[in-house]
Amino acid sequence: MRSLFAVPLLFLVAHVSAKVSRLSHPHTYHKEHPDTYINEADFKDSGYPPPRTHAPSSNIWATLSNDEAASVIHWLHHQNSLNLTSAKKAGAWDNTISVVDLLAPNKTDANKYLSGQGPKPPRYAVATIMFGASEHPYVQDIGVGPLPISNNTHLLDLSYLSTKGSTKIRNYNSDEELQTKFLRNISTSVADITKDLINMTITTHDHSQGDIWGIDPLWIEDDRVIYWVSYFGNVQGFQFDGTTLLPQGLFFKCDITGRDISKWSVKGWYYNGQFWNSTEAFRDAWEHGKIQKADQINSPYLDADQHAWYGTDRFGKALPHDEKAPPVSIAPEGQRFAVDSKNRYVEWMDFSFYITFTRDTGMRLFDVKYKNQTILYELGLQEAIAHYAGSDPVQTGTAYLDTYYSFGAYAFELVDGYDCPTYSHYLNATFHAGEESRTHRNAICLFEMDMQLPISRHSSAKYVTVTRNTALVLRSVSTVGNYDYTFSYYFYLDGSIEVKVSASGYIQSAYYAQNDEYGYRIHHGLSGSMHDHVLTFKADVDVLGTNNSFAKHGAVASKESYPWSAGHKRSTMKMNRTWIGSEDESRLHVEGNGQVQYLVLNKDETNEYGEPRGYRIMPGMGGLHHLTIQESEDLINSQSFATHHMYITKQKDTEPRVSNANNNLNPRDPIVDFNKFFDGDSLDQEDLVLWVNLGMTHIPHTGDLPNTVQSTAQSSFMLLPHNYLKGDPSRQTKEMVRIQYGKKNEDMAKVHTFGSLPHPRGLLNLSSAYADLTQYAGDVAIRKFPYDPLHPYNDTDSIV
Ligand SMILES: *[C@@H]1O[C@H](CO)[C@@H](O)[C@H](O)[C@H]1NC(C)=O
Ligand SMILES: *[C@@H]1O[C@H](CO)[C@@H](O)[C@H](O)[C@H]1NC(C)=O
Ligand SMILES: *[C@@H]1O[C@H](CO)[C@@H](O)[C@H](O)[C@H]1NC(C)=O
Ligand SMILES: *[C@@H]1O[C@H](CO)[C@@H](O)[C@H](O)[C@H]1NC(C)=O
Ligand SMILES: *[C@@H]1O[C@H](CO)[C@@H](O)[C@H](O)[C@H]1NC(C)=O
Ligand SMILES: *[C@@H]1O[C@H](CO)[C@@H](O)[C@H](O)[C@H]1NC(C)=O
Ligand SMILES: *[C@@H]1O[C@H](CO)[C@@H](O)[C@H](O)[C@H]1NC(C)=O
Ligand SMILES: *[C@@H]1O[C@H](CO)[C@@H](O)[C@H](O)[C@H]1NC(C)=O
Ligand SMILES: *[C@@H]1O[C@H](CO)[C@@H](O)[C@H](O)[C@H]1NC(C)=O
Numbered sequence: 184m185r186s187l188f189a190v191p192l193l194f195l196v197a198h199v200s201a202k203v204s205r206l207s208h209p210h211t212y213h214k215e216h217p218d219t220y221i222n223e224a225d226f227k228d229s230g231y232p233p234p235r236t237h238a239p240s241s242n243i244w245a246t247l248s249n250d251e252a253a254s255v256i257h258w259l260h261h262q263n264s265l266n267l268t269s270a271k272k273a274g275a276w277d278n279t280i281s282v283v284d285l286l287a288p289n290k291t292d293a294n295k296y297l298s299g300q301g302p303k304p305p306r307y308a309v310a311t312i313m314f315g316a317s318e319h320p321y322v323q324d325i326g327v328g329p330l331p332i333s334n335n336t337h338l339l340d341l342s343y344l345s346t347k348g349s350t351k352i353r354n355y356n357s358d359e360e361l362q363t364k365f366l367r368n369i370s371t372s373v374a375d376i377t378k379d380l381i382n383m384t385i386t387t388h389d390h391s392q393g394d395i396w397g398i399d400p401l402w403i404e405d406d407r408v409i410y411w412v413s414y415f416g417n418v419q420g421f422q423f424d425g426t427t428l429l430p431q432g433l434f435f436k437c438d439i440t441g442r443d444i445s446k447w448s449v450k451g452w453y454y455n456g457q458f459w460n461s462t463e464a465f466r467d468a469w470e471h472g473k474i475q476k477a478d479q480i481n482s483p484y485l486d487a488d489q490h491a492w493y494g495t496d497r498f499g500k501a502l503p504h505d506e507k508a509p510p511v512s513i514a515p516e517g518q519r520f521a522v523d524s525k526n527r528y529v530e531w532m533d534f535s536f537y538i539t540f541t542r543d544t545g546m547r548l549f550d551v552k553y554k555n556q557t558i559l560y561e562l563g564l565q566e567a568i569a570h571y572a573g574s575d576p577v578q579t580g581t582a583y584l585d586t587y588y589s590f591g592a593y594a595f596e597l598v599d600g601y602d603c604p605t606y607s608h609y610l611n612a613t614f615h616a617g618e619e620s621r622t623h624r625n626a627i628c629l630f631e632m633d634m635q636l637p638i639s640r641h642s643s644a645k646y647v648t649v650t651r652n653t654a655l656v657l658r659s660v661s662t663v664g665n666y667d668y669t670f671s672y673y674f675y676l677d678g679s680i681e682v683k684v685s686a687s688g689y690i691q692s693a694y695y696a697q698n699d700e701y702g703y704r705i706h707h708g709l710s711g712s713m714h715d716h717v718l719t720f721k722a723d724v725d726v727l728g729t730n731n732s733f734a735k736h737g738a739v740a741s742k743e744s745y746p747w748s749a750g751h752k753r754s755t756m757k758m759n760r761t762w763i764g765s766e767d768e769s770r771l772h773v774e775g776n777g778q779v780q781y782l783v784l785n786k787d788e789t790n791e792y793g794e795p796r797g798y799r800i801m802p803g804m805g806g807l808h809h810l811t812i813q814e815s816e817d818l819i820n821s822q823s824f825a826t827h828h829m830y831i832t833k834q835k836d837t838e839p840r841v842s843n844a845n846n847n848l849n850p851r852d853p854i855v856d857f858n859k860f861f862d863g864d865s866l867d868q869e870d871l872v873l874w875v876n877l878g879m880t881h882i883p884h885t886g887d888l889p890n891t892v893q894s895t896a897q898s899s900f901m902l903l904p905h906n907y908l909k910g911d912p913s914r915q916t917k918e919m920v921r922i923q924y925g926k927k928n929e930d931m932a933k934v935h936t937f938g939s940l941p942h943p944r945g946l947l948n949l950s951s952a953y954a955d956l957t958q959y960a961g962d963v964a965i966r967k968f969p970y971d972p973l974h975p976y977n978d979t980d981s982i983v
């Protein structure tokens with residue numbers, strides 16, 4: 184399982200105090216230059232009030248409010264059939280509500296409403312309930328609505344959202360406290376051996392030296408539930424995080440079938456390429472000196488040296504001129520976009536969109552319009568896989584399905600001036616889990632930035648013309664265990680949108696022994712364990728309505744003769760226009776050399792030259808990515824959205840998401856198996872949905888220590904207008920100049936500024952470009968049952 188989270192994450196907020204804080208002492212930030220840190224309010228009151236707007240429709244995708252979530256929880260507790268125990272009092276053998284979130288309205292109903300042809304869709308919640316009061320515990324998603332709670336409110340069967348016809352999934356992982364007890368008990372029985380092999384003892388009484396955790400998801404082998412675990416060093420007492428950098432190379436296999444710990448057993452030990460099929464055999468080998476020790480005795484360990492290899496503070500020789508302040512961004516005349524904060528609705532230039540935020544996937548966008556015309560019904564993250572490889576059972580058995588842990592719960596407060604410029608517009612992010620509502624302040628930011636490369640330019644004999652590339656960015660960062668994923672949506676003046684994921688944080692590494700084929704040696708005793716990241720995005724593109732088709736326009740080499748070529752063939756290339764006719768051919772690999780364009784076109788909406796208008800989908804920096812591992816035994820039926828670069832399916836109200844967060848509990852029998860979306864439907868002038876995979880094969884090298892750098896760990900795709908408009912819409916901005924060169928007799932150049940200059944006016948107090956980071960705060964939590972909205976409390980030990 185993901186390191187740092189020793190308890191089921193669905194309960195995460197209920198057990199939060201047990202966890203290690205990932206941000207050490209957020210309140211003791213040391214200001215190195217006290218003079219430069221001032222309150223950003225000065226800047227925001229700069230005399231340029233932000234533009235205002237009102238969303239044309241209310242945000243029907245809005246996150247459940249605290250009151251709505253509380254009313255749903257209260258109502259559920261009155262449904263006797265559910266036999267619920269309040270989360271605060273519950274143990275593993277009770278039924279509890281783990282998450283309450285919005286059930287997004289069906290697109291069919293939403294579109295009727297948006298086009299003024301139907302009523303506002305009723306609001307529904309989805310509650311994820313852990314049915315623990317059973318020998319065979321399971322988790323199930325149940326709908327509750329309509330909201331607000333009334334006599335009409337009922338439980339809604341959500342089996343229509345499952346490809347297997349049920350949102351129930353068996354939970355083989357419901358007794359994590361027992362697991363910890365079991366692992367420590369086993370470890371106690373071999374303390375003398377672990378002291379010798381890995382210089383560490385972890386016992387029932389003293390578990391301060393390390394941690395034991397392992398594969399994710401659990402394996403089911405011949406109906407037995409298998410948990411392979413590994414020893415890790417730990418970071419208690421150290422300034423920095425980094426337990427995933429401390430694998431010790433000793434593993435054991437547990438059979439944890441059923442809920443009776445006395446029936447659990449150890450099925451073997453693995454160390455340095457050797458396997459023993461019982462603890463007795465392992466001990467016997469050790470006592471007889473038959474264990475081949477790893478040649479590099481020193482396992483990776485942390486020491487108290489503040490400049491240690493795992494620490495992220497500055498160290499090393501000062502860089503030239505680094506003592507001077509670097510360039511900073513400012514917005515001299517304030518915000519140039521409008522936010523309806525009640526509806527989470529944003530307007531920038533000719534774009535508008537609604538934002539929602541859910542526990543599983545974090546931030547998502549709905550009804551993205553360009554020039555008052557919907558281009559996307561929905562855009563956002565669906566699922567993220569991190570699939571590792573290694574000769575040891577724990578690396579080979581690690582294939583995180585990260586919506587299980589969630590992107591919403593870990594979207595923490597952004598660091599003003601670092602994650603986003605100080606002039607950003609920040610939004611809070613709220614989710615409801617463990618019968619609490621938790622708000623991460625300022626977890627979403629919106630800002631304009633100069634991309635520092637003109638969007639267009641041209642020099643001629645008489646003039647030069649150049650236009651700035653100013654973009655709107657929407658961003659949030661989710662720190663899921665060891666990794667930090669930054670999600671950015673860029674909106675550009677040419678009508679294009681870029682979706683980008685960047686990764687940083689600590690890698691999950693492996694013990695070096697027997698792993699040379701699976702990664703580089705990056706430190707003493709340490710392999711940088713290779714792995715694939717695949718992050719699946721949904722882009723429900725609607726080009727001038729929902730009747731769209733998917734085309735590939737490629738360039739192909741050919742030999743052609745022409746009337747003028749006197750019978751000779753010329754080597755040339757031609758366009759090859761083909762349609763993807765149905766779901767039978769809609770699992771795509773982006774072809775090499777970038778010579779094929781992938782297009783959503785509307786055949787019924789041709790431009791004045793007869794070309795169908797559309798949007799193109801294009802790999803951006805880092806390209807698209809699919810799993811390298813074929814047919815993973817870890818993920819079984821829960822990886823079908825990660826086998827190709829891109830998929831196109833026909834939109835169905837029954838297929839809103841590629842996965843379910845709880846697929847992780849039993850990937851063989853998932854709630855949603857994306858493969859089942861492919862049933863041969865026509866894609867010819869139908870409502871199309873694109874599923875696009877970002878990611879990378881990550882083979883960490885020494886430069887990934889202490890943390891992976893975002894200059895290279897990133898991947899993006901773009902959506903671009905394609906024969907959609909008459910020309911390039913970026914001509915509309917005034918942020919351009921044309922400079923007419925001086926003539927012979929008048930040597931001054933003539934500068935045409937289109938109103939862009941001269942401005943801004945006045946003097947800028949540079950203090951405004953720096954944030955007061957001492958205001959970085961923990962989250963705000965509100966107990967739901969009993970509901971106590973007037974007494975929020977902060978858990979500032981841990982921002983989780
Ligand atoms: C209800 O749950 C409790 C545990 O919280 C359990 O002891 C009891 O048997 C359950 N009742 C029914 C009818 O399932
Ligand atoms: C959404 O559509 C599905 C499939 O048509 C239907 O079964 C379900 O009841 C609808 N959900 C809501 C909340 O209307
Ligand atoms: C709901 O039902 C109860 C009892 O059946 C009734 O007393 C109450 O007036 C009803 N409420 C509404 C809003 O209809
Ligand atoms: C702990 O291990 C001992 C044997 O080493 C065993 O007798 C005992 O039942 C175990 N306890 C648990 C809770 O597994
Ligand atoms: C074993 O660990 C202790 C600290 O727990 C350390 O002082 C010692 O140097 C280590 N021995 C080896 C051989 O690494
Ligand atoms: C363990 O291996 C030995 C031989 O190496 C074999 O005799 C024994 O049956 C095995 N035990 C189990 C539990 O598989
Ligand atoms: C935008 O489109 C809607 C219909 O979809 C129309 O009612 C409205 O007037 C349009 N607004 C502008 C500014 O064109
Ligand atoms: C964010 O949350 C904090 C704490 O609840 C609250 O004071 C603040 O007003 C919220 N900000 C916005 C923009 O809603
Ligand atoms: C979309 O196509 C269907 C037939 O597949 C047709 O009935 C419908 O009118 C079309 N919608 C539009 C807006 O053209």
Ligand SMILES: *[C@@H]1O[C@H](CO)[C@@H](O)[C@H](O)[C@H]1NC(C)=O
Binds near residue numbers: 759
């Ligand atoms: C055009 O593309 C189609 C589909 O990708 C392919 O089958 C066909 O061979 C291509 N034509 C040429 C001339 O390459």
Ligand SMILES: *[C@@H]1O[C@H](CO)[C@@H](O)[C@H](O)[C@H]1NC(C)=O
Binds near residue numbers: 221949950
């Ligand atoms: C700039 O702003 C800071 C913080 O408000 C203030 O202390 C400082 O005096 C200002 N500097 C000038 C030159 O006005």
Ligand SMILES: *[C@@H]1O[C@H](CO)[C@@H](O)[C@H](O)[C@H]1NC(C)=O
Binds near residue numbers: 960961963975977
């Ligand atoms: C939570 O933290 C904020 C900011 O530090 C503070 O204003 C607020 O009073 C705290 N709330 C509680 C209940 O401690």
Ligand SMILES: [Cu+2]
Binds near residue numbers: 686714
């Ligand atoms: Cu990675």
